[in-house]
Amino acid sequence: MIGIIGSGNVGANTAFFLAEKGVDDVMLYDIRKGTAKGKALDMMEAAPIRGYRTQISGTDRPEDVLGCDIIIITAGAVRKPGMTRDALFWENKKIIDVYASKITGSDTKVIIVTEPVDFLTTVFARISGLPANQIMGIGGVLDATRLRFLIAEELKVSTENVSAQVIGRHMDDMIILKDYCSVSGISLDNFLSSDRMEEIFEKTRQAGNLIVDLARLAGAYYGPSAVVAEVAEAICHDTGRLLSVSHVLSGVFEISDVALSLPCVINKTGISRVIQPRLKDSQIKTLKKSADLIAKTIKEAD
Numbered sequence: 450m451i452g453i454i455g456s457g458n459v460g461a462n463t464a465f466f467l468a469e470k471g472v473d474d475v476m477l478y479d480i481r482k483g484t485a486k487g488k489a490l491d492m493m494e495a496a497p498i499r500g501y502r503t504q505i506s507g508t509d510r511p512e513d514v515l516g517c518d519i520i521i522i523t524a525g526a527v528r529k530p531g532m533t534r535d536a537l538f539w540e541n542k543k544i545i546d547v548y549a550s551k552i553t554g555s556d557t558k559v560i561i562v563t564e565p566v567d568f569l570t571t572v573f574a575r576i577s578g579l580p581a582n583q584i585m586g587i588g589g590v591l592d593a594t595r596l597r598f599l600i601a602e603e604l605k606v607s608t609e610n611v612s613a614q615v616i617g618r619h620m621d622d623m624i625i626l627k628d629y630c631s632v633s634g635i636s637l638d639n640f641l642s643s644d645r646m647e648e649i650f651e652k653t654r655q656a657g658n659l660i661v662d663l664a665r666l667a668g669a670y671y672g673p674s675a676v677v678a679e680v681a682e683a684i685c686h687d688t689g690r691l692l693s694v695s696h697v698l699s700g701v702f703e704i705s706d707v708a709l710s711l712p713c714v715i716n717k718t719g720i721s722r723v724i725q726p727r728l729k730d731s732q733i734k735t736l737k738k739s740a741d742l743i744a745k746t747i748k749e750a751d
C-alpha cells in the first residue's frame with residue numbers, strides 16, 4: 450500500500466498516475482477533512498472507463514497512512530509567482546517535523562515532494578532516524594525529465610530517445626551534466642551548438658518558475674506527479690531504475706549529512722546504489738556551495 454500525505458494537486462495526480470500504471474493500492478490523506486475521501490471516490494468512479502484495478506481510498510486519519518510501505522509527502526504550501534522554493538522552508542518544515550516524528554515502520558520508504566525538497570529531505574532524515582537510502586526527494590529526476598522534453602522538442606525526436614542527468618539542488622543552481630545527456634546514446638554536441646545547448650539548459654533551470662508565473666494560482670503538478678509515480682514504481686516493482694533523487698549524502702564529494710540529488714539505482718530497498726558521476730572542479734564547487742547553504746539554514750532551525 451502506498452500512502453500519500455497531502456491530497457492537493459501533486460498528491461491526487463500521483464494517486465491517479467499510480468492507478469493508471471497499476472503500481473499498488475493507494476491511500477490518500479489530507480488535513481482538510483473529506484478532501485482525500487472525496488478525491489479517492491472520484492478517481493474510483495473513473496475506473497470503469499480507465500480500466501484500472503488499483504484501489505484508491507481516502508482517510509481523515511493520518512495514522513492510516515503512516516504505516517504504509519511507501520509514504521509520499523506532498524503536504525504543504527506552494528510558492529507564488531516571484532517566490533523562490535527556499536522561501537517555503539520555515540512554513541513547510543513544521544509539517545515535515547510532525548510526520549517525520551510519527552513514522553512507525555523501520556522499512557518504510559519515504560518520497561519527499563514538499564518544497565524546498567533538499568532541505569526537507571535532510572530534515573526528514575534527521576528526525577525520523579530512518580536509514581538515508583529509504584528517504585528520497587524529488588529533485589534532479591524532475592529537472593532531467595523537463596530537460597528531456599526540451600531537448601526532444603528542439604530536435605523533433607521522441608522524448609523516449611533522450612536521456613539526461615541533472616544533479617545537485619532542485620533550484621536554479623542545479624547541475625546539468627551535459628556529457629551525460631544524449632539522444633539514443635549520441636552525445637548532444639552532435640546535434641546542438643554550445644550556445645543553443647546553454648539556452649536549453651537555462652530554460653530547464655527556469656522551467657518550474659515559468660509554470661508558476663503562467664499558472665499563477667498553482668505550481669507545476671503533472672510533471673512532478675509523473676516523476677513521483679515513477680520513483681514509487683521503481684521501489685514497489687523492484688525495477689532498479691537509475692533516477693537522480695535527493696538523499697542524504699555520506700561523504701560523496703566530501704559532502705555529508707545534507708540531501709542533494711545524485712543518480713541512484715532504485716529498487717525495493719529504496720536507494721540500492723549511488724552513482725558518482727565524473728564532475729569538473731567547478732561542478733564540485735557548486736555542489737559543495739549548495740550543501741553549505743542547506744546545512745547553514747538547517748543549523749539556524751536547530
Ligand SMILES: NC(=O)c1ccc[n+]([C@@H]2O[C@H](COP(=O)([O-])OP(=O)(O)OC[C@H]3O[C@@H](n4cnc5c(N)ncnc54)[C@H](O)[C@@H]3O)[C@@H](O)[C@H]2O)c1
Binds near residue numbers: 455537619667669670
Ligand atoms: N519537489 C518537487 O519537484 C515539487 C514539484 C511540485 C510541487 N512541489 C511541492 O509539493 C507541495 C504540494 O504541492 P501541490 O501543488 O500539491 O499543492 P496543493 O496546495 O495543491 O496541495 C497541498 C495539500 O497539502 C494539504 N496540507 C497542508 N498541510 C497539511 C498537513 N499538515 N497535513 C496533510 N495535508 C496538508 C493541503 O490541504 C493541500 O490539499 C508544495 O510544497 C509544492 O511546492 C514540489
